[in-house]
Amino acid sequence: MAVIVENLTKSYPPQKVVDHISFELHKGEVTGFLGLNGAGKTTTMKMMTGALLPDEGTVNILGYSILTQREQAQKHIGYLPEHNPLYLDMYIKEYLQYVADIYHAPKSRIEDCIALTSLESHAHKKIYTLSKGYRQRVGLASTLLHDPDILILDEPTNGLDPQQILEIRQIIKDLGKDKVVLLSSHIMQEIQAVCQRVLILHKGKIILDEQMKHLQDKEQTIEILFDYRVEEQLLRRIPHIKTITNNEGFFFTLTFDTQEDMRSKLFDFALENGLKILQMNHKHTDLEQLFTELTKND
Numbered sequence: 001m002a003v004i005v006e007n008l009t010k011s012y013p014p015q016k017v018v019d020h021i022s023f024e025l026h027k028g029e030v031t032g033f034l035g036l037n038g039a040g041k042t043t044t045m046k047m048m049t050g051a052l053l054p055d056e057g058t059v060n061i062l063g064y065s066i067l068t069q070r071e072q073a074q075k076h077i078g079y080l081p082e083h084n085p086l087y088l089d090m091y092i093k094e095y096l097q098y099v100a101d102i103y104h105a106p107k108s109r110i111e112d113c114i115a116l117t118s119l120e121s122h123a124h125k126k127i128y129t130l131s132k133g134y135r136q137r138v139g140l141a142s143t144l145l146h147d148p149d150i151l152i153l154d155e156p157t158n159g160l161d162p163q164q165i166l167e168i169r170q171i172i173k174d175l176g177k178d179k180v181v182l183l184s185s186h187i188m189q190e191i192q193a194v195c196q197r198v199l200i201l202h203k204g205k206i207i208l209d210e211q212m213k214h215l216q217d218k219e220q221t222i223e224i225l226f227d228y229r230v231e232e233q234l235l236r237r238i239p240h241i242k243t244i245t246n247n248e249g250f251f252f253t254l255t256f257d258t259q260e261d262m263r264s265k266l267f268d269f270a271l272e273n274g275l276k277i278l279q280m281n282h283k284h285t286d287l288e289q290l291f292t293e294l295t296k297n298d
Contacts, residue, residue, distance in 0.1 A: 002025055002026060002027050002061075002062055002149065002150060002180045003024060003025035003048070003059070003060065003061055003062075003150055003180055003182075004024050004058075004059070004060040005021065005022055005023050005024070005025075005044075005048065005057070005058075005059050005060075006022050006057055006058050006059075006060075007020050007021075007022055007056055007057035007058070008020070008021050008022070008044065008047055008054050008056070008057035008058075008059065009021075009054055009055045009056035009057050010040070010043050010044075010047060010052070010054050010055055011055055016204050017040045017043050017204055018040040018043050018044050018047070018054070018204050019040075019203070019204035019205050020056070020057070020205075021040075021044065021057075021201070021204070021205060021206045022057075022206070023199060023206060023209055025150070025180045025182060026180065027149070027178070027179065027180050028176070028177060028178060028179075029176065029180070029181070029196050029197055030172065030173065030176035030181040030183055030194055030195045030196055030197075031181065031182050031183065031195060031196070031197045031198070031199060032183050032184075032185065032190075032191035032194070032195035032197065032198040032199065032212075033045075033182055033183060033184040033185075033198075033199050033201065034184075034185070034186070034188075034191060034198060034199065034200045034201070034291060035200060035201035035202060035295075036202065036295055037186075039201045039202055039203065039204070039295075040201055040203075040204045041154070041184045041201055042081075042082065042154055042184070044201065045079070045152050045154055045182070045184060047059065047066075048061075048066065048077075048152060048182075049066070049074065049077055049079045049152060050066045050067075050070045050073065050074055050077075051079075053067070054067075059073075061073035061074075061076050061077060061150060062076050062149060062150075064076070075146065075148075076148055076149045076150055077148050077150050077151075077152060078143040078144055078146070078148035078150065078151045078152070079143065079151075079152045079153075079154075080139050080140055080143045080151075080152070080153045080154060080156055081154050082154040082155040082158060082184075084135060084136060084138075084139035085139075086127050086135060086138060086139060087127065088126070088127045088128035089126060089127070089128060090126065090127055091123075091124060091125065091126050091127070092114070092119060092122060092123050092124070092125060092126075092127060092130075092138055093110065093114075093123050093124065095127060095138065095142065096110045096113065096114070096138075096141060096142060096145065097110060099142040099145055100145050100146075103145055103146035104146075105145045105146045105147075109144075109145050109146070109147065110145070113141040113142075113144045113145055114141060116141070116144065116171070117137040117138075117140050117141045117144075117171060118137065118167070118171075119134070119137050119138065119141060122134055131164075132159050132160060132164075133160045133161065133163075133164030133167070133168070136156060136157070136160065136164070136168060137168070137171075140153075140156065140168070140171065144175075148179070149179060149180060150179065150180040150181075150182075151172075151175060151179055151180065151181045151182070152182045153172065153181065153182070153183050153184065154184045155184055155185055155186070156168055156172065156183070156185075157169065157185065157187070157190060158185075165190070169190065169193055169194050172194055173194055176194070176196075183195060188287050188288040188291065191212075191287060192212065192287050195212055196211065196212055196213075197209075197210065197211050197212060198210060198212055198215065198287065200291060200294055200295070202294065202295045207294055207295075208290075208294060212287075213259075214259070215287060215290060219242070219255060219256070219257055220255070220256050220258070220261075220262065220282065220283065221253060221254070221255050221256075221282075221283040222253075222254045222255075222256070222262060222263065222266065222280060222281065222282050222283070223247075223251070223252070223253050223254075223279070223280065223281040223283070224251070224252050224253075224254060224266060224277060224279070224280045224281075225250060225251045225252075225277070225278045225279035225280070226250040226251075226252075226270065226275050226276065226277060226278065227250065227275060227276040227277075227278055228250060228274075228275055228276075229250060230250065230252070230273070230275065232244050232246070234273065235252070235254065238254075238262070238265060238266070238269055239258075239262075239265060240256045240257055240258035240260065240262065241254060241255075241256055242255045242256055242257045243255045250278075251279075254266075261282070263280065263282055266280065
């Protein structure tokens with residue numbers, strides 16, 4: 001495993017902000033990190049980078065302990081905090097050169113990172129003249145200068161306009177193909193669009209760790225209107241059917257406990273039984289609904 005977090009704990013008395021959490025992160029996977037404000041996401045990310053010491057627990061980065069081998073571990077980490085720290089009076093290239101010198105990164109990486117984040121047309125501008133979207137690109141470019149294996153990104157699209165969000169999302173998706181990426185965001189659509197896996201942190205504890213495709217397809221609901229009466233006993237013969245609700249007349253709500261799209265099976269069912277389908281709506285539990293259910297007040 002590229003990143004192993006074990007029993008990580010942090011308290012600011014009287015509150016335990018992060019409460020004995022454990023998880024692993026894998027190369028080639030973008031993992032979304034969700035939680036309400038104050039859930040402990042940023043604290044967790046700071047402990048993973050070595051910027052904050054935990055009260056208990058360990059973080060292992062490619063075999064290096066962030067506690068006892070911090071410098072070796074940090075060489076493999078690229079961290080973009082929520083409030084992107086930049087020297088606004090510097091030119092973009094000047095700033096990236098400054099960061100590259102800190103990392104002892106080769107000069108060729110500056111041009112590579114400028115190209116990767118599509119900063120070519122702005123490279124000779126001062127950072128204070130840039131929009132927030134381009135400042136985020138500069139922050140991301142500086143995060144990538146030492147070609148880290150692990151990227152930890154805290155709200156990277158916060159405050160951006162829709163077009164800027166799409167552009168940053170695509171960059172993150174591309175980076176996630178051969179790196180470990182942990183992406184914190186409060187925007188559900190962003191997690192769904194970019195991530196293959198999601199972690200949900202609530203009151204300092206991990207309450208969900210699941211592949212995105214399993215979350216979205218775990219249970220599906222189909223609303224269907226036939227042209228003629230159908231007995232419930234006949235509907236029970238459809239594979240994977242879980243519940244049947246007769247809304248009114250020939251209109252039913254069916255739920256299925258399967259990842260398979262059951263619409264084709266319903267068309268087959270109708271054909272075999274001499275029925276016509278007049279209306280059909282397919283739904284599944286989305287991340288936003290699941291998040292709301294899991295994090296509602298106890």
